[in-house]
Amino acid sequence: MSSSVINPESLAQKLADSGLRNTPQREVVYSALLTKRDHPTADEVYARVRSDISSISLATVYNCLEALVQCHLVRAVNFERGPTRYCPNLAPHAHFHDEATGATFDIDLPSEILSKVTSILPPGYDAEAVDIIFRGKTTGTR
Amino acid sequence: MSSSVINPESLAQKLADSGLRNTPQREVVYSALLTKRDHPTADEVYARVRSDISSISLATVYNCLEALVQCHLVRAVNFERGPTRYCPNLAPHAHFHDEATGATFDIDLPSEILSKVTSILPPGYDAEAVDIIFRGKTTGTR
DNA sequence: CTTGCGATTTAGAACCATTACAACTTGATT
DNA sequence: AATCAAGTTGTAATGGTTCTAAATCGCAAG
Ligand SMILES: [Mn+2]
Ligand SMILES: [Mn+2]
Ligand SMILES: [Zn+2]
Ligand SMILES: [Zn+2]
Numbered sequence: 467m468s469s470s471v472i473n474p475e476s477l478a479q480k481l482a483d484s485g486l487r488n489t490p491q492r493e494v495v496y497s498a499l500l501t502k503r504d505h506p507t508a509d510e511v512y513a514r515v516r517s518d519i520s521s522i523s524l525a526t527v528y529n530c531l532e533a534l535v536q537c538h539l540v541r542a543v544n545f546e547r548g549p550t551r552y553c554p555n556l557a558p559h560a561h562f563h564d565e566a567t568g569a570t571f572d573i574d575l576p577s578e579i580l581s582k583v584t585s586i587l588p589p590g591y592d593a594e595a596v597d598i599i600f601r602g603k604t605t606g607t608r
Numbered sequence: 609m610s611s612s613v614i615n616p617e618s619l620a621q622k623l624a625d626s627g628l629r630n631t632p633q634r635e636v637v638y639s640a641l642l643t644k645r646d647h648p649t650a651d652e653v654y655a656r657v658r659s660d661i662s663s664i665s666l667a668t669v670y671n672c673l674e675a676l677v678q679c680h681l682v683r684a685v686n687f688e689r690g691p692t693r694y695c696p697n698l699a700p701h702a703h704f705h706d707e708a709t710g711a712t713f714d715i716d717l718p719s720e721i722l723s724k725v726t727s728i729l730p731p732g733y734d735a736e737a738v739d740i741i742f743r744g745k746t747t748g749t750r
Numbered sequence: 751c752t753t754g755c756g757a758t759t760t761a762g763a764a765c766c767a768t769t770a771c772a773a774c775t776t777g778a779t780t
Numbered sequence: 781a782a783t784c785a786a787g788t789t790g791t792a793a794t795g796g797t798t799c800t801a802a803a804t805c806g807c808a809a810g
Contacts, residue, residue: 533758544687549797565736573730576728583702591750600735604733605732665788670768670769
């Protein structure tokens, strides 16, 4: 489970599409994001990948995450002051941030809702992306 | 226009409701937010209020902004890594961030749209707040 | 193969927004 | 006037991120 990328070829391909090389570091960083669908910080990713490549540096983790964001395999998420979080879920989705636990959940975002949201924009506003963030508590069964 | 609070009494009242005192510093900080409806950072607020109270410190600006957030007169907004921005618009609204200029605009958010958005939450997710952030470019007439 | 060379990695310094701290001030209450 | 808590101030500390310069890597030309 730990050091295998789900789909190494598509990673290399996506990187190449953005003029970037594939490297072992980029593979393990991407893998660390895929194997656990939380929204880890750079530090948390660093902690995970050290078991794969013990010599990897935090600077490299930042570099790799930036590379993955640049080739659109990963989204950087900022919903509060504090470390940036990284999300490998490419499907359109909103985020739910549990204030009590700090956990972040992906919430499926139907395209019909997305287009309703975008429709509130007056002419002259050309949106390339929409972020929707819920804050609250999660309760009971989920 | 610069050093007059729109409604000093309601400010004092809201502060009192949260067990906080009114002070000249809190008045000018709040005023600085109201007189220009952009979404300034603490540093930008600091620059503005120095002409009202030249001895005010940056720490106090942070303290005042926190007090205003705490009594719900101001919202702290974070949509990217970088300094927190402050918004005195209490009406439900989304934000549009112009990536080219860095400017942030308030977008009116009809309650009907807001409830549609909230409806995507599965049971067990109890949202207290929703943030909607558009990113893109503003063009032509607006 | 070797060598050349740009891309990548690395450790550590620098940076910057924010928070913590301790001394000082203010102003309401006795 | 003396007291006391809340607020302000300058400055130090913190923490996440970016910068820098020196190694290292890996493809490509010779
Ligand atoms: Mn949180
Ligand atoms: Mn921006
Ligand atoms: Zn996500
Ligand atoms: Zn706003």
